[in-house]
Amino acid sequence: MNAPSADGRGRNGSPAQGGPAGFGTRLHPWSRYVAMGDSFTEGVGDPEPGSPGGLRGWADRVAEELSAGHEDFAYANLAVRGRLLHQILEEQVDPALDLQPDLITLNAGGNDLLFHRSDPDKLALELDSGVKVLADTGATILLFAGPDWGATPVLGHARGKVAIFNENMRIIAARHDAVIADLWALRQLTNPQMWDPDRLHFSPLGQHTIAMMVLDTLNVPHTLEPMVPKALPPRTWREARADDIVWAREHLVPWVLQRLTQRLAEDNRHPKRPDPGPVFGAGMPPGTYVGTDPHEQ
Secondary structure, eight states, X not given: OOOOOTTSBOTTSSBOTTSOSOOGGGOSOOSEEEEEOSHHHHTTTOBOTTSGGGBOHHHHHHHHHHTTTOTTOEEEEOOOTTOOXXXXXXXXXXXXXXXXXXXXXXXXXXXXXXXXXXXXXXXXXXXXHHHHHHXXXXXXXXXXXXXXXXXXXXXXXXXXXXXXXXXXXXXXXXXXXXXXXXXXXXXXXXXXXXXXXXXSSBOHHHHHHXXXXXXXXXXXXXXXXXXOOOOOOXXXXXXXXXXXXXXXXXXXXXXXXXXXXXOGGGOOOOOSEEEEEOSSOTTSOXXXXXXXXXXXX
């Protein structure tokens, strides 16, 4: 479906499907948000000891904003790092449906494309079936077009497949009236400070930037502000290649070895937020803003 505007209506002027029209100052119509996916949605790269699982991430940051002004707002995060597309659909769709969400975000396929050289067209067919099941609930569905790894050594080999998968995803979104959050078009992500040192996951600044983009895509007013990173000094060709060698030794090679030696079917990882609940704990009740409340703007 089209993301509703701040007056509760979709882009075509009809009432937003994700909730009742005329919600006025509530700013958005959703009361239960479920995030599905892999390490990207789990929040790897954005450590936060006070968050479930020790991670924050863009989904938590989005939920924090969505909870403002909604005392009954609940959020669950079913994402598990390392999962392939078929595993995400097999393991997370039914639990997500059981939670009866009116907003669902889904990212899947990145691990397939980067590490398994999967066919993006076949992946898209599988994703289409899963999105249909989710969309048939009437919930707002938000999908992610993958980022551009073209400038990253080794991982750049999958750039063409990611681009094809992204185009397939746009067709899927149009077919099921879903919304696309376009990481490829988010050119701020070309800044190295947006990425974790492993170059696979996003840094806290990157997660913050993605959260802003997701909220903007959903047409939700929010309190997040752009954090422009300090410009990096220019590097010589030799310095850049040296950094690539260090990265490959410290991050890429261990990651590949782990993927080769650890069977995901035997993985005991679990979602960090399997049950929907308030975003904040007792110290900060749902709806509490840190910063400027958009209601007052």
